[in-house]
Amino acid sequence: MNGAESVVRSLHAAGVEVCFANPGTSEMQFVDALDRTRLLRCVLGLFEGVVTGAADGYARMAGKPGVSLLHLAPGLANAGANLHNARKARTPMITLVGDHAVRHRGYDAPLTADVAGAAAPFADWVDTARSSESFAAQAMEAYAAATGHPGQGAVLIAPADLGWDEGGVEAGAPAATGPAAVDTDAVERARAALAGGERTVILAGGSALEDHQTLARLQGIAAATGAVIMAPTSNRRIERGGGRADIRRLPYPIDLALETLAPFTRAILVETQPPVAFFAYPGKPSLLLPEACEIVTLAGIDGDGPGAIAALADIVGAAPRTETRVSRPEMPGAGPITPEALAAALAHALPEGAIVVDESITAGRALYDATSDAAETSWLAITGGAIGIGPPLATGAAVACPDRPVIAMQADGSAMYTIQALWTQAREGLNVTTVILSNRAYEILKGELRAVGSNPGPDALAMLNLDRPELDFVSLARGMGVPGRRVEDARELMEAIRTAASEPGPFLIEAAIAG
Amino acid sequence: MNGAESVVRSLHAAGVEVCFANPGTSEMQFVDALDRTRLLRCVLGLFEGVVTGAADGYARMAGKPGVSLLHLAPGLANAGANLHNARKARTPMITLVGDHAVRHRGYDAPLTADVAGAAAPFADWVDTARSSESFAAQAMEAYAAATGHPGQGAVLIAPADLGWDEGGVEAGAPAATGPAAVDTDAVERARAALAGGERTVILAGGSALEDHQTLARLQGIAAATGAVIMAPTSNRRIERGGGRADIRRLPYPIDLALETLAPFTRAILVETQPPVAFFAYPGKPSLLLPEACEIVTLAGIDGDGPGAIAALADIVGAAPRTETRVSRPEMPGAGPITPEALAAALAHALPEGAIVVDESITAGRALYDATSDAAETSWLAITGGAIGIGPPLATGAAVACPDRPVIAMQADGSAMYTIQALWTQAREGLNVTTVILSNRAYEILKGELRAVGSNPGPDALAMLNLDRPELDFVSLARGMGVPGRRVEDARELMEAIRTAASEPGPFLIEAAIAG
Structure with missing residues (x-):
């Protein structure tokens, strides 16, 4: 051998x-x-x-x-x-x-x-x-x-x-390190923090987001103590929908993130670090919690988040709760695909058990909250800020779960970094529905340019707009063996997602985003 | 500022x-x-x-x-x-x-x-x-x-x-290092090597390939001394065609490279290192010159190749010569696009002053020699073996030389690493004609697999074939604003290249390669 x-x-x-x-x-x-x-x-x-x-x-x-x-x-x-x-x-x-x-x-x-x-x-x-x-x-x-x-x-x-070379010797895997045991002192510190009457946020990440029971316990703790529960902006996987407990995420834009966290004087961390801005901006802090906010680490990055949350729920006497946070928006009518209509279309199109891959960047800002009360899904997001994760992430998720439809909500600019993944989806016959959010710009960078105090002129806009020439994703998909269509109406988009997700094999929908 | x-x-x-x-x-x-x-x-x-x-x-x-x-x-x-x-x-x-x-x-x-x-x-x-x-x-x-x-x-x-931050201070560039001066001792050693009656190869790379005069001097030295002149397999730029001196390249396949260099007992190096195989293969050497071959470095990597060659030509009394190495193949007739027909099509389609970008890998094996006697061109090749250079290299060359047509001879598998370059070609209105050599496989890897002694079965072939689904490059190009067509006939291919190169803006030709 x-x-x-x-x-x-x-x-x-x-x-x-x-x-x-x-x-x-x-x-x-x-x-x-x-x-x-x-x-x-x-x-x-x-x-x-x-x-x-x-x-x-x-x-x-x-x-x-x-x-x-x-x-x-x-x-x-x-x-x-x-x-x-x-x-x-x-x-x-x-x-x-x-x-x-x-x-x-x-x-x-x-x-x-x-x-x-x-x-x-x-x-x-x-x-x-x-x-x-x-x-x-x-x-x-x-x-x-x-x-x-x-x-x-x-x-x-x-x-x-x-x-x-010959001489290969088959080997077994050494034991992998499990999570650090629940720290009862940390549980007690978290209990004390919650009992102090201060405004407290519990920031939970990692494996704490990956089972319904832990999320229900977090929701129970919130109800029992008045704490606010929140996940980091980007996460490996969140289990949500189907009438279960759903967790709010820290928003991406720095001003909104600062505003969201401003009220809190205490923060309890579970499998996550103190939240940090994606980027530094002139005159704004890097760390997002208020300077005076007291931080209690209930479970570190290497800790047992679900175990620690269970212990905390126990000690504060909180029963699990499972209610959605945001009610489902109305079904979209005929009309342009605004970010809100896009979100409503997804919320009504999502089939039970779908996997959502979210690299939607700006045009997808409303997607997450709008699907709090939708079908049960696993929600996967871009985690390291390196754009071009969506098409491959959807591909791999579909390989892992051949019986679950995958819906990839995909920004257009980001899609172009790894568009070749469509070919693998066709080759493997994967049920991935890619919804390209076509705004024909690196829209997020326009915001970022303003955030550093610039008033963009023609050369700057030329580096942020993707409209010359326009990308035709339906042709790109066809070139790699994936059928597709362009949709400009919100109601049609909802129906197109439903149809594509219910049929085997990959499909691409180019959604023309308005406004 | x-x-x-x-x-x-x-x-x-x-x-x-x-x-x-x-x-x-x-x-x-x-x-x-x-x-x-x-x-x-x-x-x-x-x-x-x-x-x-x-x-x-x-x-x-x-x-x-x-x-x-x-x-x-x-x-x-x-x-x-x-x-x-x-x-x-x-x-x-x-x-x-x-x-x-x-x-x-x-x-x-x-x-x-x-x-x-x-x-x-x-x-x-x-x-x-x-x-x-x-x-x-x-x-x-x-x-x-x-x-x-x-x-x-x-x-x-x-x-x-x-x-x-404010406080920026405009600065000038410090003097850049020029090439090391011509080493007269090295010139004398090279002269002695050539005079010894041994079979001698002069391997010239780098800037020595970038002007016609130096190449003509090399050809003169060959005529005067019986030495064989050769360039490395892959080079930054070779100036050739138009009836000028043209230089042979060391072939890529290891057996052919070893066979090519086997006769030589002396090698003179100019701006290149001793030639090495792209990869190691079981039972075959890494270095390509025969072990007993004596090596004389006329000019190192950091040296003045053109200056050293001029000095050597002078000392051996060689006048510059400018004849082509290989005569132009016959114009291709109607018929399938074999590698030979492809080469003939390019040789007859190349307009004067074209820039050829060569990432043709296996299907392009005949291109270089067939164009020895074609129009004057600059020939740019993949240099580090990292596939996916062709579409961007052509893009940048066209930005540098807006008045010269660029013809990119592009393997299909390699094209998919950086296919996004087509969009930039459309955006900038660049006269790049991309000829996709569509053999629907990582054809080169089949040879490599056999070279390590394997007899590929279905799983191996599945990782080397790109035919499931077939890539449709015309659709891919359209998706990025570049017009294109698929061609299956050699004569039509020649005409398509001519037409595309004579018209402004980018064009893609998917050439179906036979055999």
């Missing part, structure tokens, strides 16, 4: 079922091993950012690590933005990246570059295979690193010759 | 005319400064790999550095593959990448990552702006680093607040 086969067999034995791949010459021994063993489903992406974004979406839904196979330092760089997003989501990710054979490294061949250096900024754990004998054991260390709590990004560099 | 404006003014004063950009929030002060000063032409790319690939193509043709503006570590990662290609080409590149404001760095905001770390594997020179006062001077150090001989990739990290 060669090194590559030992890795494939060990990953499979640990429970890995899918490998997202964009291989090159230095990974041919893995292609060969995957081919001979037929143990893993191989999902091909035409671009590496598709591969790692799909691995992320898969892992968020499958409860298994997302495994990718990439080609050398440039391939890893192409994958970097979505490795970054996955890392900020704390998604468990195992990325195998081929390198030149050890003996070939010193000669400055065209593709030679520092693979470990390219990995470091976008991974929590990086290692290089040392021998065909140790290769599988090192892959299993990567597995353990990735799947420990909280999830991590692990990159294992695979010199080509160690994959070819 | 704020820091951003001081940088823009200093770059302009040094001769920079174009900025290729994909900015985000942390670069808004640059967008503002570019807008207010209107000193540079801003060319927007929808993806960062388009931006740096276009900057590379621009620099290869303009004789000026390629300047890019990017957004934080994920944006730099997206740009990494084409920064890698530019670095291997030794193209002068200045990449400005925004970072969070200094005060914001410590808070782990969503987009926080190690920008300098992400830059290091793909740059020769990396620095971070220290203050608004020093910002322009540091940008000019980047300018000098990039434009010294041989060209380098320089990355300057721009914390957002240093761009906003």
Whole structure:
């Protein structure tokens, strides 16, 4: 058994079922091993950012690590933005990246570059295979690193010759680190904070958002104590809808975020850090909680959020509650697709059990609240701010959950970073409905430009508008084997989403956003 | 004057005319400064790999550095593959990448990552702006680093607040390093090597390929001494055609490269290193010259190739010669587009003064030799092996040379990494004719898989074939505002290239490759 086969067999034995791949010459021994063993489903992406974004979406839904196979330092760089997003989501990710054979490294061949250096900024754990004998054991260390709590990004560099060489030894995964135990002192501090009569916000992230029971407990705590419950702006996955408890998110725009948090004198943190602005702006703070706000960490990033919340609910005597926050907007009538009409269309079109992928940026500002009272869904969002996550994230989620329709609410500018994912959706026959929110601009950047005090002139607007030429997403989709249509009416949009989600295979809807 | 404006003014004063950009929030002060000063032409790319690939193509043709503006570590990662290609080409590149404001760095905001770390594997020179006062001077150090001989990739990290802050001071560029002077001892060693009656190859790269006179001198040396002249497989730019001297390239496939170099007992190197295989293969050497081959370095990578060649021609008494190597193939008749017919079609379609961008990979194997006797062209190739350079390289070359038609011979699989470049071509009205060589496979990888001893089965072939679904490049182009057509006949292809190249604006031809 060669090194590559030992890795494939060990990953499979640990429970890995899918490998997202964009291989090159230095990974041919893995292609060969995957081919001979037929143990893993191989999902091909035409671009590496598709591969790692799909691995992320898969892992968020499958409860298994997302495994990718990439080609050398440039391939890893192409994958970097979505490795970054996955890392900020704390998604468990195992990325195998081929390198030149050890003996070939010193000669400055065209593709030679520092693979470990390219990995470091976008991974929590990086290692290089040392021998065909140790290769599988090192892959299993990567597995353990990735799947420990909280999830991590692990990159294992695979010199080509160690994959070819015989002597591979199948290996089991070492035990992964579980979450830190519930800290009873922290629970008591949180109880005291809630009892003090101060205005208190509970900010809960990570795994606390991923089960209905924990969210119901949080809602119960809010009802019992008067605290406000809130999630970070961007999260790996939120379970919501279907009449269950639903959690408010901290808004993105800095002024709105500051205003939202201004009333609070106490904050209790669960699997999240003190909230920070996406960017710094002249004359505005970086940290979003008021300076005088007292912070109690109920569970750290590495903690057991659900356990700590259960303990807190217990100690404050709060029963779980499950009511929606915002009632469903009226069904949209015929008319232009304003952001509000878009949100209403989604709220009424969402089928039970759908997965929503949210890279909607500006035009999607109303989507989240409007769907509080909609069908039961899993809500996945861009987590690291690196745009171009949506199409691949939807692809991977659909691979993980073939029986659940995926609806991707996708900003147009961001879609163009990883539009190649549509081809993988067609190839794999995935039920992904991509709704392109076509405002033909990097609309968010216009706000950002004003936020730094600029009054944009023609050259600035030329760098923020995407209207010359207009992008025709229906043609782009057709070019990759995905049928689609453009819709300019809100009622038609609702019906188009319903139809597409109820039919197998991918579909793209270009929604012309008004205003 | 704020820091951003001081940088823009200093770059302009040094001769920079174009900025290729994909900015985000942390670069808004640059967008503002570019807008207010209107000193540079801003060319927007929808993806960062388009931006740096276009900057590379621009620099290869303009004789000026390629300047890019990017957004934080994920944006730099997206740009990494084409920064890698530019670095291997030794193209002068200045990449400005925004970072969070200094005060914001410590808070782990969503987009926080190690920008300098992400830059290091793909740059020769990396620095971070220290203050608004020093910002322009540091940008000019980047300018000098990039434009010294041989060209380098320089990355300057721009914390957002240093761009906003007042106190910017316009700066001039320090003197850039010129090429090392001609080494008369090396010239004498080369003369002695040529006089010894051994079979000698002269391998010439870098700036030696960029003027007709130097190539004619090389051809004269070959005629006078019996040496064989050869260029590396991939080069920044070769000037050729129009009845001038033309240089053979070392072939890509390892067996063919070894066979080509096997006869030589002496090698003279000019602005290139000892040739190395793209990849290591089991049982085959990494270095391509025979082990016993004696190597004489006439001019190092940092040397003055043209000067050294002139001195050598002088000492061996060789007059310049200008004959083509390979006669033009017959005009293609009606029939399927085999690689040979494709090559003949290009040879007869090329207009005088065209720029050829060659990312043709397998299907383009015959293109280069078939155009030895064609019209005068500049030939630009993928240099670092990171696929996805073609569409942006063509874009940048067309920005540099608006009066010269650009013909991009483009493999289909590689095109999909940076297909977004078509939009920029439409936006800027560039005369780029993209010929997609549609074989619906990563054809080269099938050869690579066999080279490592595998007999590919269905899973392996599924990762190397792009036929499920078929990519429809005409629809993709239409989606980005570029007209196009699919062609299945060789004669029609020739005519289509001629027509497209003679008309303004971009056009895409999907050529169905047979066999």
